[in-house]
Amino acid sequence: MKKVIISPSILNCDYLHLANEIEKITAAGASWMHFDVMDGHFVPNISIGNLFLEKVAPHTKLVKDVHIMVRDPLKFIEQFAKAGAEYLTFHLETYRSAQKIKETIDLIHSYNMKAGISLKPHTKIEKILPYLDRLDLVLIMSVNPGQGGQLFLPESLIRIAKLKKEINKRQLNILISVDGGINEHTGAKCVESGADVLVVGSYLFKSNDFENDYRKLIK
Ligand code: DX5
Ligand code: ZN
Numbered sequence: 001m002k003k004v005i006i007s008p009s010i011l012n013c014d015y016l017h018l019a020n021e022i023e024k025i026t027a028a029g030a031s032w033m034h035f036d037v038m039d040g041h042f043v044p045n046i047s048i049g050n051l052f053l054e055k056v057a058p059h060t061k062l063v064k065d066v067h068i069m070v071r072d073p074l075k076f077i078e079q080f081a082k083a084g085a086e087y088l089t090f091h092l093e094t095y096r097s098a099q100k101i102k103e104t105i106d107l108i109h110s111y112n113m114k115a116g117i118s119l120k121p122h123t124k125i126e127k128i129l130p131y132l133d134r135l136d137l138v139l140i141m142s143v144n145p146g147q148g149g150q151l152f153l154p155e156s157l158i159r160i161a162k163l164k165k166e167i168n169k170r171q172l173n174i175l176i177s178v179d180g181g182i183n184e185h186t187g188a189k190c191v192e193s194g195a196d197v198l199v200v201g202s203y204l205f206k207s208n209d210f211e212n213d214y215r216k217l218i219k
Contacts, residue, residue, distance in 0.1 A: 004191050005031060008025045012205050033062040037068040042070050063086050065197075069118075115137070119138070139179055142186070150181055153181070156178065163194070
């Protein structure tokens with residue numbers, strides 16, 4: 001299997017022992033860390049935000065992969081840049097206007113962050129194509145965004161393959177990331193279909209044998 005990037009999502013980690021959780025991820029060999037930001041509008045839940053990231057970022061060398069599930073991402077780009085985000089991924093569904101989507105990507109780049117766009121499971125892959133040339137990452141949601149611990153939607157595999165085909169055709173340097181319901185089985189299928197990054201939440205943080213289960217993801 002080709003080398004895959006694992007981005008552990010701390011959404012369902014043990015917050016009382018956050019330092020230990022980050023240590024565990026790092027010791028297992030992860031190089032990224034995924035932060036799920038929810039505003040209670042774009043998705044029904046409210047989770048962590050830029051101030052949380054700002055407190056945690058200086059204490060880890062892991063790449064801060066920040067997924068903002070917020071209704072008006074343009075408003076928050078500067079705060080997340082200042083907080084230490086390295087990859088900043090917003091949702092395609094937030095704006096109807098292509099101009100605003102491009103503006104958001106450009107603003108992310110203006111702060112020297114990598115720009116990503118995420119698609120909900122029901123959003124057509126074709127909708128991302130006009131922005132591909134400007135992006136560093138596309139995040140395919142393999143569950144409905146808003147909470148961890150849901151079942152992987154198998155049709156995500158076709159979506160990943162479709163996107164990969166287009167990226168290869170245009171010879172672009174874009175990472176395909178997949179988020180939701182990833183475990184050793186669904187993760188392997190995503191990588192076979194063309195994924196470069198696996199965002200993994202409950203499979204890792206609910207595991208009784210973290211190191212071993214982590215290894216299963218990358219083998
Ligand atoms: C869901 C979040 C995910 C979530 C994944 O909206 O974007 O990153 O933490 O959790 P699992 O791996 O449990 O599906
Ligand atoms: Zn996420």
